[in-house]
Amino acid sequence: MGMTTAQKIFAAHLVDEPFAGTKVLKIDVVMCHEITTPIAIADLMARGKDRVFDPTKIKAVIDHVTPSKDSKTATQAKMLRDWARRHDIKDFFDIGANGVCHAIFPEKGFIRPGNTVIMGDSHTCTHGAFGAFAAGVGTTDLEVGILKGVCAFREPKTIRVNLNGTLPKGVFAKDAILHVIGNLGVNGATDRVIEFGGPIVGQMSMESRMTLCNMAIEAGGTSGICAPDMVTVEYLWPFISENFASKEAALAEYGVWASDADAEYDKVIDLDLSNLEPLCTFGYKPDQVKPISEMAGAPVDQVYLGSCTNGRLEDLRIAAQVLKGKKIAPTVRAILSPATPHIYQQANAEGLIEIFMSAGFCVTNPTCGACLGMSNGVLAEGEVCASTTNRNFMGRMGKGGMVHLLSPATAAASAIEGKLADPRKYL
Numbered sequence: 002m003g004m005t006t007a008q009k010i011f012a013a014h015l016v017d018e019p020f021a022g023t024k025v026l027k028i029d030v031v032m033c034h035e036i037t038t039p040i041a042i043a044d045l046m047a048r049g050k051d052r053v054f055d056p057t058k059i060k061a062v063i064d065h066v067t068p069s070k071d072s073k074t075a076t077q078a079k080m081l082r083d084w085a086r087r088h089d090i091k092d093f094f095d096i097g098a099n100g101v102c103h104a105i106f107p108e109k110g111f112i113r114p115g116n117t118v119i120m121g122d123s124h125t126c127t128h129g130a131f132g133a134f135a136a137g138v139g140t141t142d143l144e145v146g147i148l149k150g151v152c153a154f155r156e157p158k159t160i161r162v163n164l165n166g167t168l169p170k171g172v173f174a175k176d177a178i179l180h181v182i183g184n185l186g187v188n189g190a191t192d193r194v195i196e197f198g199g200p201i202v203g204q205m206s207m208e209s210r211m212t213l214c215n216m217a218i219e220a221g222g223t224s225g226i227c228a229p230d231m232v233t234v235e236y237l238w239p240f241i242s243e244n245f246a247s248k249e250a251a252l253a254e255y256g257v258w259a260s261d262a263d264a265e266y267d268k269v270i271d272l273d274l275s276n277l278e279p280l281c282t283f284g285y286k287p288d289q290v291k292p293i294s295e296m297a298g299a300p301v302d303q304v305y306l307g308s309c310t311n312g313r314l315e316d317l318r319i320a321a322q323v324l325k326g327k328k329i330a331p332t333v334r335a336i337l338s339p340a341t342p343h344i345y346q347q348a349n350a351e352g353l354i355e356i357f358m359s360a361g362f363c364v365t366n367p368t369c370g371a372c373l374g375m376s377n378g379v380l381a382e383g384e385v386c387a388s389t390t391n392r393n394f395m396g397r398m399g400k401g402g403m404v405h406l407l408s409p410a411t412a413a414a415s416a417i418e419g420k421l422a423d424p425r426k427y428l
């Protein structure tokens with residue numbers, strides 16, 4: 002019987018099975034940010050266990066509210082910073098070098114096919130784009146991970162989602178994943194891995210694959226996963242070139258993590274996206290999705306371009322293509338938070354930042370900030386934001402505020418018109 006990627010990773014990392022179905026796995030990468038890790042650190046300290054299993058396997062970043070906005074967030078940042086210094090965690094990213102966790106860690110080449118990855122953050126599933134098993138965990142699991150480098154999971158079944166056909170003009174990975182979530186529902190993949198495949202995924206960049214996997218959790222999925230292929234190898238090449246004689250050799254090694262042709266899935270979903278329209282959410286759950294043609298004209302107070310879903314260079318390029326030579330509507334305010342300093346610098350070098358600023362965008366430093374309604378773009382009561390983020394829960398970006406999730410292109414078109422707008426006429 003063939004195996005899925007998740008089954009292969011579980012088998013290769015298994016250290017114990019204390020109860021039937023509960024598998025303790027060796028963890029390759031433990032990632033940390035300043036919101037959840039300080040709680041784990043404080044508890045470990047209180048229990049006299051202020052240790053880490055291996056500082057080289059721990060990656061930490063201050064990203065959610067940075068620069069700190071008040072004493073509370075400054076204290077959270079300080080706790081993470083002091084801990085990283087105390088334990089000689091070299092891969093620690095502080096102000097100036099910091100970016101949104103799920104953008105900066107892949108950019109640094111920390112994730113490899115076949116890895117197990119945990120973090121106290123629900124969008125850890127993003128890293129499955131590399132053919133890894135990457136899952137968000139709670140404080141207790143994070144503590145065990147930090148201390149011992151292991152984590153217990155019930156082995157998830159896998160839902161295979163084949164994205165068939167070709168993406169039409171103006172339709173992107175974000176539209177594809179909104180379509181998948183609309184199809185599965187917000188609980189449709191609970192305790193499941195969502196494995197994305199098919200010709201559209203095969204042609205996607207790593208950035209787009211990360212956008213797909215990022216939102217697996219919005220359908221309840223434990224991890225998103227894409228098979229490692231030459232696109233994965235090309236992305237990782239700057240980090241792995243010394244370990245392999247050629248890219249083909251790297252592919253031969255990483256390719257073993259791809260699901261076998263005869264792997265058994267919990268469910269297989271085939272979606273032909275050749276006629277998909279740009280999509281947009283309309284309610285307070287990510288599965289409430291409609292074509293933009295049905296939503297166009299709905300009022301918008303703020304447009305936000307950023308986050309671990311869509312704050313990467315590819316996203317900025319698409320939005321800038323829409324915005325070039327245009328101004329945002331006078332009734333709207335628009336905010337761009339490039340997800341990492343590298344993305345910011347690249348965008349600057351390519352002239353994209355100039356396009357955004359000339360159009361009337363406010364460009365912030367890399368941070369989560371507005372995405373979770375903590376800083377740099379919080380909504381007032383009754384306000385509406387067209388956002389490239391991943392959650393439209395009630396009040397997510399500010400108490401009493403509403404969020405429409407959409408692609409960077411649709412966000413940019415909406416900024417120009419000051420209301421939800423179809424990007425296709427601008428592309």
Ligand SMILES: CC(C)[C@H](C(=O)O)[C@@H](O)C(=O)O
Nearest residue numbers: 036037065121122123124373
């Ligand atoms: C702060 C953190 C725990 C949270 C998460 O886990 O998702 C945040 O990243 C979010 O997106 O709401």
Ligand code: SF4
Nearest residue numbers: 124308309369372373
């Ligand atoms: S950008 Fe948003 S969704 Fe992503 S980790 Fe930060 S707060 Fe969470």
